[in-house]
Amino acid sequence: xxPSTRASxxxxxxxxxxxxxxxxxxxRLRRRRTAAAGLVVLGMLLASSxxxxxxxxxxxxxxxxxxxxxxSPAHPLGTDQLGRDLLTRVIYGGRISFLIGALAVLLAxxxxxxxxxxSGYAGGTVDLLVQRGVDLLLAFPGFLLALTLIAVLGVxxxxxxxxxxxxxxxxxxxxxxxxxxxxxxQTYIEAARALGAGDRAIILRHVLPNCLTPLxxxxxxxxxxxxxxxxxxxxxGLGVRPPTPxxxxxxxxxxxxxxxxxxxxTFPGLAIFLVVMAFNLxxxxxxxxxxxxxxARG
Amino acid sequence: xxxxxxxxxxxxxxxxxxxxxxxxxxxxxxxxxxxGDPARLIAGLLASDDEVQRLRVELGLDRPMPExxxxxxxxxxxxxxxxxAVTRTPVxxxxxxxxxxxxxxxxxxxxxxxxxxxxxxxLAAAYHNTAVDYAVMMAALGGVSVPVFxxxxxxxxxxxxxxxxxxxxxxxxxxxxxxPAVTLAAFSTAIVARMTRGSLLETLNLDFVRTARAKGIGxxxxxxxxxxxxxxxxxxxxVGLQFGTLLGGAVLTETTFAWPGLGRLLxxxxxxxxxxxxxxxxxxxxxxxxxxxxxxxxxxxAVDPRIRYG
Numbered sequence: 121x122x123p124s125t126r127a128s129x130x131x132x133x134x135x136x137x138x139x140x141x142x143x144x145x146x147x148r149l150r151r152r153r154t155a156a157a158g159l160v161v162l163g164m165l166l167a168s169s170x171x172x173x174x175x176x177x178x179x180x181x182x183x184x185x186x187x188x189x190x191x192s193p194a195h196p197l198g199t200d201q202l203g204r205d206l207l208t209r210v211i212y213g214g215r216i217s218f219l220i221g222a223l224a225v226l227l228a229x230x231x232x233x234x235x236x237x238x239s240g241y242a243g244g245t246v247d248l249l250v251q252r253g254v255d256l257l258l259a260f261p262g263f264l265l266a267l268t269l270i271a272v273l274g275v276x277x278x279x280x281x282x283x284x285x286x287x288x289x290x291x292x293x294x295x296x297x298x299x300x301x302x303x304x305x306q307t308y309i310e311a312a313r314a315l316g317a318g319d320r321a322i323i324l325r326h327v328l329p330n331c332l333t334p335l336x337x338x339x340x341x342x343x344x345x346x347x348x349x350x351x352x353x354x355x356x357g358l359g360v361r362p363p364t365p366x367x368x369x370x371x372x373x374x375x376x377x378x379x380x381x382x383x384x385x386t387f388p389g390l391a392i393f394l395v396v397m398a399f400n401l402x403x404x405x406x407x408x409x410x411x412x413x414x415x416a417r418g
Numbered sequence: 419x420x421x422x423x424x425x426x427x428x429x430x431x432x433x434x435x436x437x438x439x440x441x442x443x444x445x446x447x448x449x450x451x452x453x454g455d456p457a458r459l460i461a462g463l464l465a466s467d468d469e470v471q472r473l474r475v476e477l478g479l480d481r482p483m484p485e486x487x488x489x490x491x492x493x494x495x496x497x498x499x500x501x502x503a504v505t506r507t508p509v510x511x512x513x514x515x516x517x518x519x520x521x522x523x524x525x526x527x528x529x530x531x532x533x534x535x536x537x538x539x540x541l542a543a544a545y546h547n548t549a550v551d552y553a554v555m556m557a558a559l560g561g562v563s564v565p566v567f568x569x570x571x572x573x574x575x576x577x578x579x580x581x582x583x584x585x586x587x588x589x590x591x592x593x594x595x596x597x598p599a600v601t602l603a604a605f606s607t608a609i610v611a612r613m614t615r616g617s618l619l620e621t622l623n624l625d626f627v628r629t630a631r632a633k634g635i636g637x638x639x640x641x642x643x644x645x646x647x648x649x650x651x652x653x654x655x656x657v658g659l660q661f662g663t664l665l666g667g668a669v670l671t672e673t674t675f676a677w678p679g680l681g682r683l684l685x686x687x688x689x690x691x692x693x694x695x696x697x698x699x700x701x702x703x704x705x706x707x708x709x710x711x712x713x714x715x716x717x718x719x720a721v722d723p724r725i726r727y728g
Binding site: 348 | 440559673684687703707
C-alpha cells in the first residue's frame with residue numbers, strides 16, 4: 121500500500137471508521153435487553169415529567185421552616201437551602217431537560233440536514249466551503265463551543281438551546297453529506313434522473329429516506345449529549361437561570377451546601393446520569409437493531 | 419524513503435493553518451456580534467469614557483472590518499491578547515499563570531485514561547462474553563453517561579469528606595491532583611476501553627492472528643504481541659479526538675475542584691463579561707485542540723505497522 125493513499129485516508133475517512141465488535145447472538149440479545157431497560161427508564165422519567173403538575177406541588181415553594189432537611193416521608197429526597205422539596209424540583213427538572221434536549225436536537229437537525237444535503241449534492245465549491253465551515257466548528261471542542269456562544273449570547277433557556285444546537289450541527293452535516301455522497305452515485309438515482317426526476321424529487325424521495333436510520337440513531341445519542349451539555353452550563357451558572365429547576369442549575373445553585381448535605385448533591389446529578397445513560401442505551405440498541413453492519417462503539 | 423512521510427507531514431501542517439486562522443476569525447467576529455459598543459465591551463464596565471475612546475483608536479475599531487481583523491490577527495500572533503477588562507493585567511500573563519495547572523490536569527487525565535482504558539479494553543476482549551467483559555462494558559456505559567461535575571462531587575463526598583483520604587479541592591500537592599484527574603479521565607477511559615475492545619475483537623479474527631495461534635503461541639502472547647499493535651491504530655485516533663472532550667470537561671472539573679486552571683478562569687471571565695480574557699482562552703483552547711489532532715494524525719502514521727517510512 122502506498123504511503124500517499126494511506127495518508128489521504130487518515131485525513132478524514134478513518135476517523136469515522138469505527139470497528140464493529142465481533143458479536144454473537146448472545147451479544148445482540150443482551151443489548152436488546154439493555155436497550156429495553158433504557159426505554160423503560162426513559163418512559164418513566166418522561167411520564168413523570170409530563171405529569172409533574174398533576175403529581176407534585178409548586179417546585180418553587182419556599183419553606184424557611186424546613187431548610188436543608190434530610191430525606192423523610194414528608195420530603196423523600198430532602199429539601200434544599202430554601203426549604204424547597206427536592207423530589208418536586210427533580211421531577212420538574214425533567215421537564216426543562218427534556219425540553220432543552222428536544223429543542224436543541226430539532227434545531228440542529230433543521231440546520232444540519234439541509235446544509236448536509238446541499239453540500240453532498242452540489243459538490244464542488246459549495247461542498248468545499250461548507251466542509252471548511254464544519255472543520256472550523258469542530259476545531260472548538262463541543263462543550264467549549266457551547267460555552268463560548270453563551271458568553272456572547274448570554275444565559276437563559278433560549279440561548280442554551282441555541283448554543284447546544286450549534287455545537288451539534290457539524291455531526292449532522294457530516295452524517296447527511298456522507299450519506300448523500302454515497303446515494304448520489306447509485307444506479308437507481310441515475311435511472312430516476314433518466315426518467316425525468318428533478319433534484320428536489322431525488323432528494324426528498326431517495327436521499328433523505330436513506331439518511332433516516334443513522335439520523336434516528338444519532339439523534340437519540342445526541343439527546344443525551346444535549347441534556348449533559350445543558351446541565352454542565354447550568355452547573356457553571358451559565359445555563360438556565362435559577363430558580364428554574366434545571367438539574368445542573370440546581371447543583372450550581374446549591375454549590376455551598378454540596379459537601380455538607382449529600383442529598384442536595386446526589387439527586388439532581390443522579391437524574392442527569394439516569395437520563396443520559398438511558399438515551400445512550402436506547403441509541404446503541406437502535407443502532408444494532410436498525411443497522412447491524414454499523415460500527416459498535418461498545 | 420523519507421520523502422513521502424515528509425510530504426505528508428508538511429501537507430498536514432499546512433492543513434492545520436487555515437483552521438487556526440479560521441478560529442481567530444470566528445472569535446473576532448463573535449465578539450463583534452455582541453450588541454453594543456465593542457470598545458466599551460473590551461474596555462470593561464469600569465473604564466472611563468476617555469479610556470474607551472483611547473482603546474477604540476488603539477484597536478482601530480473606527481476602521482473597516484478587514485483592517486480590524488488584520489490588526490487583531492497581528493497582535494494575536496505576537497502573543498498580545500490585550501488587557502483584562504477586570505484586572506488590567508495582560509491577558510497573555512493571566513493565561514500563562516493558569517496554563518500549567520490545566521496542562522498538568524489534562525496530561526495526567528489522558529495518561530490515566532490511556533492506561534486504564536487500554537487495560538480494561540484488553541481484559542474485556544480477552545474474556546469476551548464473560549462477566550469480566552460485561553462489567554467493563556457496564557462501567558464504560560457509566561463513564562460516557564455520568565456528568566463530570568457530578569462525578570467529581572460524588573468522589574469528593576466519598577474520598578475527601580467521609581474517608582479523609584485526599585483534600586476536597588484546591589491545589590499545591592500531588593494529592594490535590596488525584597480526584598480531579600480521576601474525574602476528568604472517566605469519560606475518556608470509557609471511550610478508550612470501548613474502542614480497544616472493539617478493535618481488538620476485530621483484529622483477533624484476522625488471518626495473521628490465526629497464523630500466530632496455529633504456530634502454537636499462547637493466547638496471552640497472541641493478544642499482547644500480535645493483535646494489540648494492530649488494534650491500537652484506531653485507539654490512537656480516538657485519544658486525540660478525546661482531547662477536545664477533555665478540554666471541555668476540564669472547565670467543569672476545574673470549577674468543581676477549585677483547580678486554578680484556564681477553564682476556571684474562562685468561567686469567571688464569562689461571568690464578569692471580561693471579553694479580552696474570553697477571546698484569549700478560547701483561542702488558546704482551540705489551538706491546543708488543533709495541535710493535538712495534528713500530532714495524533716502524525717502518530718497514527720507512526721503506529722500503523724502496515725506502513726513503512728524509511
